[in-house]
Amino acid sequence: MKEIKIGLIGAGTVGSGVVNLIRKNSGIISNKTGIKISIKKVADTNQEVKNKLKLDDKIFTTNAEEIIEYKEIDIIVELIGGINPAKKYIIEGMKEGKHIVTANKALLSQYWEEIFSLANKYNKLIGFEASVAGGVPIIKSIREALIGNRILKIYGILNGTTNFILTKMEEEGYEFKQALEIAQKLGFAEKDPTYDIEGIDSAHKLQILSSLAFNSNIDFKKIYYEGISNIDLTDILYVNNLGYKIKLLAIAKIDKEEGVCECRVHPTIIPIANPLSSVRKEYNGILVEGDAVGVQIYYGKGAGSLPTASAIVSDIVDISNKILTNQSLNTYQLYKKNNELKIKEIKNIKCRYYLRFKTVDKPGVLAKISNILGQNNISISSVLQKETGQKVVPIVMLTHLALENDIINSLKLIDKLDVVKEKSKFIRIEDGI
Numbered sequence: 001m002k003e004i005k006i007g008l009i010g011a012g013t014v015g016s017g018v019v020n021l022i023r024k025n026s027g028i029i030s031n032k033t034g035i036k037i038s039i040k041k042v043a044d045t046n047q048e049v050k051n052k053l054k055l056d057d058k059i060f061t062t063n064a065e066e067i068i069e070y071k072e073i074d075i076i077v078e079l080i081g082g083i084n085p086a087k088k089y090i091i092e093g094m095k096e097g098k099h100i101v102t103a104n105k106a107l108l109s110q111y112w113e114e115i116f117s118l119a120n121k122y123n124k125l126i127g128f129e130a131s132v133a134g135g136v137p138i139i140k141s142i143r144e145a146l147i148g149n150r151i152l153k154i155y156g157i158l159n160g161t162t163n164f165i166l167t168k169m170e171e172e173g174y175e176f177k178q179a180l181e182i183a184q185k186l187g188f189a190e191k192d193p194t195y196d197i198e199g200i201d202s203a204h205k206l207q208i209l210s211s212l213a214f215n216s217n218i219d220f221k222k223i224y225y226e227g228i229s230n231i232d233l234t235d236i237l238y239v240n241n242l243g244y245k246i247k248l249l250a251i252a253k254i255d256k257e258e259g260v261c262e263c264r265v266h267p268t269i270i271p272i273a274n275p276l277s278s279v280r281k282e283y284n285g286i287l288v289e290g291d292a293v294g295v296q297i298y299y300g301k302g303a304g305s306l307p308t309a310s311a312i313v314s315d316i317v318d319i320s321n322k323i324l325t326n327q328s329l330n331t332y333q334l335y336k337k338n339n340e341l342k343i344k345e346i347k348n349i350k351c352r353y354y355l356r357f358k359t360v361d362k363p364g365v366l367a368k369i370s371n372i373l374g375q376n377n378i379s380i381s382s383v384l385q386k387e388t389g390q391k392v393v394p395i396v397m398l399t400h401l402a403l404e405n406d407i408i409n410s411l412k413l414i415d416k417l418d419v420v421k422e423k424s425k426f427i428r429i430e431d432g433i
Helices: 013-033 048-052 065-069 086-095 105-110 112-121 138-145 160-172 176-185 200-213 233-241 305-324 365-375 404-414
Strands: 002-009 035-043 075-078 099-102 151-157 244-255 260-271 283-290 294-301 350-360 380-385 392-399 425-429
Touching: 002 013, 002 065, 002 305, 013 035, 013 305, 035 065, 035 305, 065 086, 075 086, 075 305, 086 099, 086 105, 086 112, 099 305, 105 112, 105 200, 112 200, 138 200, 138 283, 138 294, 151 200, 160 176, 160 233, 160 244, 160 283, 200 244, 200 260, 233 244, 233 350, 233 392, 233 425, 350 365, 350 404, 365 380, 365 392, 365 404, 404 425
Parallel strands: 002 035, 002 075, 075 099, 260 425
Antiparallel strands: 151 244, 151 283, 244 260, 283 294, 350 392, 350 425, 380 392
């Protein structure tokens, strides 16, 4: 039996899951692969981890440097998250001859080129399946199963927290703040949920997926992201009545005509016929379209101790096989700056839009709004106005394909009308599958 020795830095929710999964299924892994995975060191600043995981003094340490310096360790599993000191540990680990497995999407997305440049320099592998969609094998699918395809588009529900919140709002009638509080009580949302609810987490994951899919260096700073904190229950109900649903969607697609890429994260209205509309609660769903396979859907738990640990163990075994069979380790394409794909600015995208205005209920209002939209090249496909018996009423419109810059300019003018009583809202629509 061939043995691979690992050192684990960070034994929180996911790290504990990795330890427990290896203990539980080590026999299954060995029978399938002929590899014995041995945990030689576990580092965590929390001393309670030692007793919780029943680790002896030889294995547990509060000093991560011990793992980096431990000569026998083949693979370092970094699960502390954040930028520092995680980046330092990963770089030092590669310098000391160790391969890396990580779930750190923030680090990879922001330092993609640097990290993989060093991996090539030191001839080391980096496994990062768990950085996107937890236990859903989307990275392996894009890098291996779909390698013969030109990837045309990716639509992803990549954040379970926001999907849980939107599900609560839609199905149980909660407003955003109420749904967020429930998510926090159940452990789906952090005490500070900013990264999740403002779209940052999804943008990190989209950078990784799009860089792989398009074989390019996608600059995270150029990815537009917008969260769900401004989504009202009112809009969810209107959208549902029109045969659509609202999801926080990560979108990456190639514009063949212009030779640029769209990479954006924002609340998106999709038709109920789109398979992603049925992804509920804390689950993730990813739609990938390739020129050979067409549309494929990936679905599963995007977070949690054991689902994420499953992806970590998959990377450990994959790297172990390459080590033990003496395969070429320099298997990554380096996404250099000169291979960088130009990203279209959000103001230059074209899609359909949902518009909601709150106006005085009197004749001529609809004509004033429609006139401004028309002057800015925006064509209306449908209008919904319900009788409320109130002096101020909502007007909902769906547009045909329009340029975002034209939408923004129109709403600025419309909001200056004396008949408009609140700032107008818009949500982008993606009709295609």
